[in-house]
Amino acid sequence: MWNKAIETMRRPDMEALQLERLKATVGRVYNNVPFYRKRLDDAGVTPESIKSLKDLQRIPFTVKNDLRDHYPFGLFAVPMKDIVRIHASSGTTGKPTTVGYTRADLEMWSECVARLVMAAGATGDDVAQIAFGYGLFTGAFGLHAGLEKVGAAIIPMSSGNTEKQIMIMQDYKSTVLVSTPSYALYMAEVMAEMGVKQSDIALKYGLFGAEGSTEEMRAQLESRWGIIATENYGMSELVGPGVSGECIHKTGMHINEDCFIPEIINPETGEVLEYGEKGELVITTILKEGIPLLRYRTKDITRLIPEVCPCGRTSIRMEKIQGRSDDMLIIRGVNVFPSQVESVLLGMPHISPHYQLEVSKNGFVDALKVIVELEDSSLLESFSQLEALEKSIRHKLQVVLGLDARVQLTEPKTIERSMGKAKRVIDLR
Amino acid sequence: MLIKQISIFIENKSGRLAQITKLFGERGVNILALSIADTTDFGILRLIVSNPEVAERTVKEFGLTAKTTDVIGISIPHIPGGLAQALSVLSDDGISIEYMYAFATCSEDNAMVILKVSDNGEAMKILTNSGIKILTDADIATLF
Numbered sequence: 001m002w003n004k005a006i007e008t009m010r011r012p013d014m015e016a017l018q019l020e021r022l023k024a025t026v027g028r029v030y031n032n033v034p035f036y037r038k039r040l041d042d043a044g045v046t047p048e049s050i051k052s053l054k055d056l057q058r059i060p061f062t063v064k065n066d067l068r069d070h071y072p073f074g075l076f077a078v079p080m081k082d083i084v085r086i087h088a089s090s091g092t093t094g095k096p097t098t099v100g101y102t103r104a105d106l107e108m109w110s111e112c113v114a115r116l117v118m119a120a121g122a123t124g125d126d127v128a129q130i131a132f133g134y135g136l137f138t139g140a141f142g143l144h145a146g147l148e149k150v151g152a153a154i155i156p157m158s159s160g161n162t163e164k165q166i167m168i169m170q171d172y173k174s175t176v177l178v179s180t181p182s183y184a185l186y187m188a189e190v191m192a193e194m195g196v197k198q199s200d201i202a203l204k205y206g207l208f209g210a211e212g213s214t215e216e217m218r219a220q221l222e223s224r225w226g227i228i229a230t231e232n233y234g235m236s237e238l239v240g241p242g243v244s245g246e247c248i249h250k251t252g253m254h255i256n257e258d259c260f261i262p263e264i265i266n267p268e269t270g271e272v273l274e275y276g277e278k279g280e281l282v283i284t285t286i287l288k289e290g291i292p293l294l295r296y297r298t299k300d301i302t303r304l305i306p307e308v309c310p311c312g313r314t315s316i317r318m319e320k321i322q323g324r325s326d327d328m329l330i331i332r333g334v335n336v337f338p339s340q341v342e343s344v345l346l347g348m349p350h351i352s353p354h355y356q357l358e359v360s361k362n363g364f365v366d367a368l369k370v371i372v373e374l375e376d377s378s379l380l381e382s383f384s385q386l387e388a389l390e391k392s393i394r395h396k397l398q399v400v401l402g403l404d405a406r407v408q409l410t411e412p413k414t415i416e417r418s419m420g421k422a423k424r425v426i427d428l429r
Numbered sequence: 430m431l432i433k434q435i436s437i438f439i440e441n442k443s444g445r446l447a448q449i450t451k452l453f454g455e456r457g458v459n460i461l462a463l464s465i466a467d468t469t470d471f472g473i474l475r476l477i478v479s480n481p482e483v484a485e486r487t488v489k490e491f492g493l494t495a496k497t498t499d500v501i502g503i504s505i506p507h508i509p510g511g512l513a514q515a516l517s518v519l520s521d522d523g524i525s526i527e528y529m530y531a532f533a534t535c536s537e538d539n540a541m542v543i544l545k546v547s548d549n550g551e552a553m554k555i556l557t558n559s560g561i562k563i564l565t566d567a568d569i570a571t572l573f
Contacts, residue, residue: 377496380436380473381545382527383466408470411440413492 002118002150003111006258007313014314015053018261021286023050026059029292032077035070036294056261056284057272061295067097067237075291076100083290088136089236096136099236100290106145108287109239112256113146116245119254119311120230121205122176124151129169131179131187132210133159133420138240139210143178146242152176159183159419162190166201173202181213181221181231182422185353188224189417198226207232209241211421212300212321214339216346218250220353231320237296238283244318252305252317259287262316263295264304267325275306280325281318299325301337329359329425331366334403338424341370344396350376350389354415360428368405370397373412430565431499431549433481437474438494441467449474452491458484459573462532462543475530477502477543479573500545501552502564507540515542518559524552541572 001007009017027047029036040046043060050056067075072095076083084103088096101109122128128147132139134156147154155172157165159179165187168174177184184206191201206221206229213231221229232245233253243260244253255262260283264273267280281298301324305317323337330336338357345355352373360367372393379385386409393407416423439445446465453460459479465472478484481497488495505511512531519526527545541564546552556563 374438374471374494377436377438377494380438380494380496381498383473386471386473387468409438410471411438411493414440 001313002115007115007254007315009258009314011314014257017258018286019050019053021258022053022056022261022284023047025284025286025288025292026050026294028077028289029294033075035066035075053261056263056295059284059294061270061282061297062293063297064097064237064299068095071095072098073100075293077292078102078289085141086136087138087141087236087240097237099138102289105239105288105290108259109142109242110145110149112239112242112259113142114149115146115256116232116242116254117143117146117150117152117207119245119247119313120207120232121228121248122147122150122152122207126152126175126205127155127172127202128152128176128178129155129157129165129172129174131157131159131165131177131183137210137420138234138236140178142234142240142242143207143209147176147178162187162419163194166191166194166196169201169203170196175202175204177203177206177225177227179206179208180210180418180421181208181217181229182211182354182418183420184208184221184225185217186417186419188221189352203227205230207245209233209245212323212339214320214343214346216343217353220346233318233321235298237291237293238285238298239288243283247309247311247313249310251309252319254309254313254315254317257315259285261286262304262318264302265297267297267299267301275304275316278303278322281321301325327425329357329368329427331359331368331403334401336368336401336403340400341397342424344400345370345372345393348372348389348393348396350374350379351393351409352412352415354417355424356415356426357424358426358428366429368403369408370405371408371410371415373415374409375412430563431553432477432502432543432564432566432569434498434500434543434545435476435478435481435484435488436496436498437476437488438471439474440471441469446474449488449491449493452487453478453484456483456487458487461569461572462530462541464528464530464543466528475528475543477532477569479570498545499549500543501549501556502569503542503544503556504539504562504564504568505542507538511540512542515556515559515561518555518561519544519546519552522551522555524548524555 083100085101134140206227209232230246234241234243244255263282264279300321303319352375356371358369462477525547
C-alpha cells in the first residue's frame with residue numbers, strides 16, 4: 001500500500017478530514033471564484049453554514065457547461081502565477097474544458113495515482129509502458145507522475161506506432177501496460193500478427209482507463225495478454241486519472257476520499273441516493289486549489305460500495321461505470337448503453353472484439369445496426385452457419401437491449417482501431 | 430481425389446471483387462471457376478484456382494477471412510439429363526449437396542461441376558461406382 005494511514009483510515013476519521021477540507025474548499029471558491037460566490041449566495045449557502053458532510057447537499061451542482069461558459073480560465077480559484085500546468089478535456093465537440101494545476105495540485109494528483117498504481121499491483125520494480133497519448137489529455141501525465149512516484153521505470157511511449165510498442169515491450173521487458181482497454185485489445189491483435197507470443201513478453205499488469213469497459217472486455221484483455229487487468233477512473237475536470245482505481249481483488253474502484261467526496265444522485269431529479277443504488281456519480285474536490293469543483297456531475301452511471309474490501313482499504317468503492325448518460329442512446333424510446341452491446345458481443349465466438357453501433361432514421365423509426373467483424377474462417381464452409389451466427393447475435397441483443405437490431409458482419413479490420421478512446425457509436429440521426 | 434477450393438468472406442461493397450481478382454492477377458493466380466453466394470451485407474466467394482496456397486496467402490495478407498476446403502470435381506456428359514444422373518446417385522445414397530457450381534471448359538463433350546457435399550469420402554465412392562469421372566488435380570491443371 002502506498003499510503004496506509006490514509007487508505008485504511010477509520011471511517012469517522014476520514015469523515016472528519018473530509019469535513020475540514022470541504023469547509024476550506026467552499027471558503028476558497030466563495031472568496032476567489034465569482035461564479036461560485038453567486039451560485040452559493042443564490043442558494044443561501046455561506047462557507048460558515050457548512051457544519052456537517054450532510055450540508056454538502058445544500059450546494060448546487062456544477063455541470064460541464066459551467067466550465068464551457070467560463071472558458072478557458074473563468075473558474076480558476078488562484079491567480080495564473082500559481083498555475084504550473086494546464087490540461088484540457090479531449091472534448092470532441094465544442095470548446096474543450098480547461099483545467100489548471102498548482103504545484104500542490106500536481107503533488108496531490110501524483111499521490112492519488114501512486115495509490116491506485118500500487119493497488120493495481122505495480123511497484124518500484126516494474127517497467128511501465130505508457131501508451132496513453134501525451135498532451136493536453138490528462139491520462140499519460142497522470143499515470144506517469146504516479147508511477148514515477150512509486151519508483152517504476154517509465155517508458156513514455158505515448159499512443160500509436162503499435163508495431164514499435166510491441167518491439168519495445170519485448171526489448172525493454174515492460175511489466176506494466178497503461179492504455180485504454182480498446183487500444184490494448186488492438187495491440188494484442190497486432191502482437192499476434194507479428195508472431196509475438198505471450199511467452200515472448202514480460203507483461204504482468206494492465207492499468208486501463210480513460211474509457212469504460214465491461215467484465216467481458218477485462219476477460220479478453222487478461223487472456224490475450226496473460227495479465228491482471230485493472231481499471232482506474234478519473235476525468236480531466238476532477239484531476240485526470242486518480243479519482244479511483246481497482247485493487248487486484250477487482251471489487252470496484254477505491255475512491256481517494258481524502259481528495260474527492262462521492263455522491264450518487266438520481267440524474268432526473270438530482271435527489272441523493274443511498275449507497276448501493278445506481279445513479280449518476282457526483283464528485284466534490286476537497287483538496288484541489290487550481291480549479292476546485294463543488295458537486296460536479298460526471299454523467300457517469302455507477303453505484304457506491306461501502307463494504308470493506310479484502311485488500312484492507314477502508315475507502316468507498318465505485319462499481320465499473322455502467323455507461324455515461326452522455327453515451328446513452330435512445331433508440332425507439334429504449335435506453336441503450338454501448339456497454340450493454342459490448343457485454344453481448346465480447347462473449348460471442350467467431351467474431352473479433354471490435355464493434356461499432358450505427359443508429360439511423362428509417363423514415364420516422366430509429367434503426368440500430370451493430371457492426372462486427374467475422375474473424376473465424378471456419379464458418380465460411382456453410383452459409384447457414386454464418387446466418388446462424390448473425391441470428392444468435394441478434395437474439396442475444398434482443399434479450400439484453402429489448403430491441404431488435406440489425407447485425408452486419410464485416411471483413412476483419414474494417415472497424416477503425418483507436419489508439420485512444422474508441423469510437424463505438426455513429427449516430428446518423 | 431479432392432480438389433482445393435478457396436472461400437473468401439467479402440463485404441458487399443462495389444469494387445471489392447475487382448480488387449481481389451486484380452490481386453490474383455498480380456500474383457499469377459489463374460481462376461478456373463468461381464461462385465458467389467450473397468446476402469445484402471456480405472458474400473462468400475468460392476474459387477478454384479491454379480495455385481490455392483498462393484491465393485489463400487494473398488487474401489489473408491490483404492486482411493480477409495479465407496479458408497481452403499476440399500471439394501469434389503466431376504466431369505459429366507454434356508447432354509440433357511447429365512447432371513441429373515450424377516446428382517441422383519448421390520441423393521439415393523443420402524448424400525446431401527451443400528452447394529455446387531458448374532463451369533465451362535473448351536470441351537464440347539463434357540461439363541464440369543464442383544460439389545460440396547455432406548460426406549466427401551462416401552460421395553467419392555458412390556460417384557466412382559456409378560462410373561462418373563472424378564476430376565483430379567492433373568485434370569484441373571490441363572484446363573488452365
